[in-house]
Amino acid sequence: MTITVKCFASLAPLQPKNAGAFPIAPGETVARVMERLRVPEGGASLIFVNNVHRQPDTVLRDGDTVGFFPPLGGG
Amino acid sequence: MDTILRIDVGAAGGPKATPTPVGDYAGLGGRGLTSAIVATEVPADAHPLGPENKLVIAPGLLSGTAASMSGRISVGCKSPLTGGIKEANAGGQAGQLLARLGYAAIVLEGARQGDDLYVVRISKDGVTITADPSVRRATNYQLMDKFLGEYDKTGAMIAIGTAGEMGYGNSTVSITDMEGRPTRHAGRGGVGAVMGSKGIKAILIDAKGAKSRKPADPEAFKAASKAWVEGLEKHPVTGEGLPAYGTNVLTNVINEAGGLPTRNFATGQFEGASKISGETQAELEVARGGSATHGCHRGCIIQCSGTFVNKDGRYVTKQPEYETVWAHGANCGIDDLDVIAELDRLDDDYGLDTIEMGATIAVAMEAGVAKFGDGQAAIELVREVGKGTPLGRILGSGTATTARVYGIEHAPCVKGQAMPAYDPRAVKGIGVTYATSPMGADHTAGYAVATNILKVGGDVDPLKAEGQAELSKNLQIATAAVDATGMCLFIAFAVLDQPDTFQALVDLLNAYYGWNLDAAGVAAYGSKILAFERDFNQRAGFTSADDRLPRYFKREPLAPHNVTFDVSDAELDSVFG
Numbered sequence: 001m002t003i004t005v006k007c008f009a010s011l012a013p014l015q016p017k018n019a020g021a022f023p024i025a026p027g028e029t030v031a032r033v034m035e036r037l038r039v040p041e042g043g044a045s046l047i048f049v050n051n052v053h054r055q056p057d058t059v060l061r062d063g064d065t066v067g068f069f070p071p072l073g074g075g
Numbered sequence: 076m077d078t079i080l081r082i083d084v085g086a087a088g089g090p091k092a093t094p095t096p097v098g099d100y101a102g103l104g105g106r107g108l109t110s111a112i113v114a115t116e117v118p119a120d121a122h123p124l125g126p127e128n129k130l131v132i133a134p135g136l137l138s139g140t141a142a143s144m145s146g147r148i149s150v151g152c153k154s155p156l157t158g159g160i161k162e163a164n165a166g167g168q169a170g171q172l173l174a175r176l177g178y179a180a181i182v183l184e185g186a187r188q189g190d191d192l193y194v195v196r197i198s199k200d201g202v203t204i205t206a207d208p209s210v211r212r213a214t215n216y217q218l219m220d221k222f223l224g225e226y227d228k229t230g231a232m233i234a235i236g237t238a239g240e241m242g243y244g245n246s247t248v249s250i251t252d253m254e255g256r257p258t259r260h261a262g263r264g265g266v267g268a269v270m271g272s273k274g275i276k277a278i279l280i281d282a283k284g285a286k287s288r289k290p291a292d293p294e295a296f297k298a299a300s301k302a303w304v305e306g307l308e309k310h311p312v313t314g315e316g317l318p319a320y321g322t323n324v325l326t327n328v329i330n331e332a333g334g335l336p337t338r339n340f341a342t343g344q345f346e347g348a349s350k351i352s353g354e355t356q357a358e359l360e361v362a363r364g365g366s367a368t369h370g371c372h373r374g375c376i377i378q379c380s381g382t383f384v385n386k387d388g389r390y391v392t393k394q395p396e397y398e399t400v401w402a403h404g405a406n407c408g409i410d411d412l413d414v415i416a417e418l419d420r421l422d423d424d425y426g427l428d429t430i431e432m433g434a435t436i437a438v439a440m441e442a443g444v445a446k447f448g449d450g451q452a453a454i455e456l457v458r459e460v461g462k463g464t465p466l467g468r469i470l471g472s473g474t475a476t477t478a479r480v481y482g483i484e485h486a487p488c489v490k491g492q493a494m495p496a497y498d499p500r501a502v503k504g505i506g507v508t509y510a511t512s513p514m515g516a517d518h519t520a521g522y523a524v525a526t527n528i529l530k531v532g533g534d535v536d537p538l539k540a541e542g543q544a545e546l547s548k549n550l551q552i553a554t555a556a557v558d559a560t561g562m563c564l565f566i567a568f569a570v571l572d573q574p575d576t577f578q579a580l581v582d583l584l585n586a587y588y589g590w591n592l593d594a595a596g597v598a599a600y601g602s603k604i605l606a607f608e609r610d611f612n613q614r615a616g617f618t619s620a621d622d623r624l625p626r627y628f629k630r631e632p633l634a635p636h637n638v639t640f641d642v643s644d645a646e647l648d649s650v651f652g
Contacts, residue, residue: 008327009320009354045311046530051333051344051635052538053530067331071311073529073568074322074353074379074397075522 001026001062005033010070014039024060031056033066044068076104076134076179076288080202082195084273085126085185090193092202097179102588104136106162107559107604108180109151113160114607116184119614123155123265124242124272126186132173132233132248132278133181135561139174139288140296142583143304145561146170146372148250150261152269153615156244156431156473157490157515160611162558163266166371167250167259168231170561172282173197183273192240193274196225198281210276212237214424214461215249215257218277226279227255234277236426239267241463243471244491245431246271249423252371258393259371262428263517264492265473291589299582306576307376310569312531317379317565318368322397323353325496326405332528332537333635334501336494337405338447339437340487342634343501347410351400356412357381364388377565383416392420395429398518401496402433407440407453414450418457425461427471432457434474434493442481487628490515490621499624500633500640502527502537507547507642511622511650513608519564521551525571532571538638544646551650556601560584609651619648 005022007015014037016022024033030047034056046069047054060066077097084090103111109131121127130152137145148170154161173181176199191206210218215236226232231251238246246267247260290296307313316324329335330348337345349355357367365384370377371393381394395403395415403409403418422429436453439445444466445452459467469480474493478486487494492515499506504523512520523546527537535542557564562580570577581592592600612621628640 006331008331009316009324012354046328046528048331051331053332053528053534053536067327069328069331070316071529071531072316072320072324072328073312073525073531073565074317074325075518075524075564 003060003063004065005037006065006067007037008067008069009072011039011044011068028060029056030054030058030060030066033060034068039068043070045071076174076177078177079180079182080178081182081184082204083185084183084187084275089206090204090275092204100179103559104179105133105147105149105559105561106151106164106555107600108133109149109162110160110604110607112180112182113151113153114611117153119611121153123153123158124268128153128269128272130183130266130269130273131180133179134170134174136559137583137587138170138561140290140587141287142300143374143376144307144563144566146374147561147563148173148261149558150248150266152266155242155265155268157264157492159490159515159615159617160513160608161264161266162514163261163263164558165250165259165261166563167252168372169233169250169280171372171374172231172280172285174288175282175285176280181278183270183275187272187274191274192276194276195278196281197278199284207276212240213276215426216424219251219255219257222277222279223255226251226281229283230279230281232257232277232279235267235270236424237461237463238426238471239271240276241468241471242268242271244268244473244476245428245435245471247426247428249426252393253373256393258423260423260426260428262430264514267426290587292586295586296583299579299586302575302579303583304376306573306579307566307569310573310576312568313377313565317377320353320357321367321379321381321394323356323395323400325397326352326400327354328528329497332501334498334528334537335401335405336487336496336498338408339406339441339485340498343498344635345405348405350410351404351412351415353397356394356400359412360384360394367394369394375563377563379565385413391416392423395419398496399429399433402430403436403453406433406437408447409450409453411450414454417454421454421457421461427457427460430495431473431493434487435470435477438474438478438483438486439470439481441485442483484627486625488516489624490617492516497524498633500628500638501636503540503640503642504535504537504543504546506624506640507543507647507650508551510624510647511547512551513605513612519554521547521554522564522567523547523550525568531568538636540642540646543642544649548650551605552598552601554601555604556597559600559604605651622647
């Protein structure tokens with residue numbers, strides 16, 4: 001099982017080399033992926049799974065796309 | 076700020092300036108003052124470019140004080156674009172300086188005599204107004220070159236480019252930044268055309284010798300000011316996110332959320348988003364010797380702007396904002412930051428609203444005037460607008476007019492004003508604001524994107540209709556109050572999340588004016604401003620039918636979420652019902 005990982009803004013340095021096919025175990029959560037990427041505590045305030053805002057306890061599936069953003073604003 | 080400077084452009088012998096007491100308008104500032112004056116003094120059936128309309132330029136309640144972030148200036152009138160009341164606001168230096176000179180507002184009024192163009196000069200010694208034939212058809216940067224020596228050290232310039240002079244529905248009033256460049260614009264609604272209709276090309280402000288304004292309770296003001304700065308610095312958005320990447324950090328976020336209007340709102344994601352993102356933009360600016368962190372006025376600690384230079388390291392424009400990058404980028408299918416920067420420069424130079432211009436070009440592209448993605452064609456179209464060719468005049472009249480001329484249904488406008496950079500089908504809260512704001516489609520009037528997407532000030536699902544009307548209502552009321560203070564709206568990120576920072580803002584007002592405002596009082600203040608605006612619009616002929624999105628947003632689903640705008644009419648009417 002693999003997912004696509006996207007780390008944006010100040011989290012960009014955490015983007016893994018295999019971001020387009022990042023392997024996950026069955027039942028793996030967003031929180032576990034964040035641990036593996038070493039996203040600091042509270043560092044990702046916005047998490048998107050397949051373009052929808054989700055919480056860290058979301059269980060991922062094969063082919064999902066996960067985006068991580070730090071706190072940000074604009075407009 | 077006890078004085079309103081009224082300039083009668085129809086006076087015998089040329090425009091005449093008369094300082095008048097603020098009178099019944101005391102206690103109002105910024106948008107509160109512009110909307111009160113327009114609603115009270117301009118007949119609702121006035122033609123926007125006729126003698127009965129007025130252009131009101133007002134710093135905020137806290138402008139010119141030592142309070143950080145208080146540099147916004149409001150420009151109000153009856154809008155040539157919407158036909159309703161308009162307040163457009165901008166950063167830059169002018170707000171602080173006008174306030175220090177003691178002016179609560181400048182009002183341009185009366186019936187222009189002849190076709191001379193005038194330059195107004197304001198200093199602590201008084202006001203002079205002179206006809207200047209050399210400014211005719213001058214662009215904003217040409218005006219800068221001509222007058223910079225007069226205002227660069229202790230002053231600022233308020234001006235219109237060619238768009239305002241030609242009376243376009245899309246025309247701004249420009250405000251110079253810390254470097255004296257005309258990069259800050261009261262952009263929306265065609266306010267520049269109203270200034271042009273009064274024959275005033277530029278207002279040069281010299282605040283030499285003017286002092287910072289003094290609060291009623293200096294100690295309380297100082298304490299509130301300290302808490303205010305601490306609150307802004309500790310919030311991750313105002314303290315870190317905005318300074319590092321600027322507003323364009325939103326391109327990737329809104330694209331990821333599926334709400335980035337692409338190719339005239341045809342879809343919600345742009346394949347070239349990463350190439351025009353804030354992250355790419357900041358990296359490019361720094362690599363070329365520009366800057367990714369810069370303020371638009373002295374006293375700004377958020378520093379959301381920057382400096383965009385070309386491959387040779389030469390200045391092109393200020394860091395294009397998210398809205399600009401979207402309007403000229405994703406919405407036109409253009410993925411080249413150099414093209415977008417050139418368009419931003421041209422917009423600033425001619426005095427064009429980047430949102431309206433980009434939305435207009437996208438409509439023209441849908442009509443086949445140019446191909447989506449053709450950056451050079453987009454540049455040529457904006458040049459046509461600047462030159463005033465027949466095609467340029469059509470495009471300069473705005474998105475809705477252009478769509479009508481070319482027979483296109485897809486005009487993403489409310490009350491004649493183009494929607495900004497968030498598709499209302501995938502960010503439904505901002506759709507409610509677009510529909511119901513007295514200003515027409517305006518994201519700043521009630522920035523529900525914060526709560527829908529950025530999860531600031533709560534969490535309301537952007538894809539569901541539930542809760543959006545209430546969210547937009549509360550934000551529109553709070554925003555109207557903030558727009559009266561002269562504070563940059565970006566303070567809202569910290570104010571919405573941190574009760575002590577909201578309190579610091581209230582304390583600043585109370586300490587300065589000797590008031591006893593509380594949270595309910597702030598809400599009442601915001602509601603009062605909206606009531607002025609709604610009342611004017613109703614008298615101008617607006618009804619609930621105008622508080623709607625174009626029908627196709629209800630009919631055509633938006634990818635990737637395949638959603639339509641499904642907030643009911645009854646819910647829209649409940650916002651101000």
